[in-house]
Amino acid sequence: xxxxxxxxxxxxxxxxxxxxxxxxxxxxxxxxxxxxxxxxxxxxxxxxxxxxxxxxxxxxxxxxxxxxxxxxxxxxxxxxxxxxxxxxxxxxxxxxxxxxxxxxxxxxxxxxxxxxxxxxxxxxxxxxxxxxxxxxxxxxxxxxxxxxxxxxxxxxxxxxxxxxxxxxxxxxxxxxxxxxxxxxxxxxxxxxxxxxxxxxxxxxxxxxxxxxxxxxxxxxxxxxxxxxxxxxxxxxxxx
Ligand SMILES: CC/C=C\C/C=C\C/C=C\CC/C=C/CC(=O)SCCNC(=O)CCNC(=O)[C@H](O)C(C)(C)COP(=O)(O)OP(=O)(O)OC[C@H]1O[C@@H](n2cnc3c(N)ncnc32)[C@H](O)[C@@H]1OP(=O)(O)O
Numbered sequence: 466x467x468x469x470x471x472x473x474x475x476x477x478x479x480x481x482x483x484x485x486x487x488x489x490x491x492x493x494x495x496x497x498x499x500x501x502x503x504x505x506x507x508x509x510x511x512x513x514x515x516x517x518x519x520x521x522x523x524x525x526x527x528x529x530x531x532x533x534x535x536x537x538x539x540x541x542x543x544x545x546x547x548x549x550x551x552x553x554x555x556x557x558x559x560x561x562x563x564x565x566x567x568x569x570x571x572x573x574x575x576x577x578x579x580x581x582x583x584x585x586x587x588x589x590x591x592x593x594x595x596x597x598x599x600x601x602x603x604x605x606x607x608x609x610x611x612x613x614x615x616x617x618x619x620x621x622x623x624x625x626x627x628x629x630x631x632x633x634x635x636x637x638x639x640x641x642x643x644x645x646x647x648x649x650x651x652x653x654x655x656x657x658x659x660x661x662x663x664x665x666x667x668x669x670x671x672x673x674x675x676x677x678x679x680x681x682x683x684x685x686x687x688x689x690x691x692x693x694x695x696x697x698x699x700x701x702x703x704x
Pocket of ligand 1: 470471473505506508509510511512513514552554555556557578579582584585586587588678679682683696699700701
């Protein structure tokens with residue numbers, strides 16, 4: 466990902482990611498490392514400005530593009546690793562959770578923090594967390610909107626490994642891909658999709674309902690007010 470300053474996911478960036486995933490699949494890619502050009506941020510999650518006073522059709526398109534990108538990422542036939550050498554809140558955490566393996570560096574925060582922002586992580590975000598860390602830990606983390614530090618993320622199983630820095634992180638991600646290289650492709654892909662099928666199907670069969678929930682939620686005046694205040698707090702921080 467290379468969308469400075471924080472790889473926030475707007476419609477255009479989501480479309481770029483989706484196109485890249487389609488191309489990798491068409492080219493029979495043997496593995497992907499999802500990484501960031503930023504030295505300190507993996508991805509800041511959804512671009513909050515897409516949800517602030519949006520036009521209705523633009524908001525719908527934004528959400529559908531996010532769904533498209535995630536459905537592709539979660540179901541890739543090739544192995545995927547997230548090299549998390551920077552913070553990964555909310556949608557950034559979703560990207561990492563959607564890969565098959567996660568390597569993180571020290572001093573990083575990762576989690577689905579939506580509750581803390583007064584919004585609700587959609588069901589499929591929640592499912593991804595549950596699938597990785599289990600029901601009990603996911604429930605606790607989601608209710609609190611907890612951001613895990615590196616050590617906590619490793620302890621709870623949110624990530625698989627800690628590496629010293631970006632170079633080591635990429636090297637460990639490559640090692641994971643190498644460990645998968647000799648597995649028969651069809652068998653590997655079939656097992657992966659078997660594990661992920663119920664989560665994928667839940668969104669695929671409920672896409673319109675999911676979009677409707679998103680639209681109804683973010684268009685509420687009190688939610689808009691919360692988004693406005695959050696945006697102000699973010700830009701005050703950097704200003
Ligand atoms: C069962 C379900 C039922 C119901 C569900 C119902 C509805 C669902 C509805 C909605 C769901 C919506 C889901 C949303 C998921 C998301 O991903 S929301 C996004 C959450 N992201 C965050 O909270 C991260 C915020 N950012 C940060 O914490 C920090 O920026 C970060 C730690 C990533 C980096 O810190 P730092 O390097 O210090 O950078 P700055 O904070 O200084 O930021 C630099 C500039 O970037 C701007 N920015 C940061 N994050 C975002 C963002 N996510 N979107 C847009 N812009 C962002 C920031 O304002 C600075 O801009 P400026 O320089 O001031 O112009």
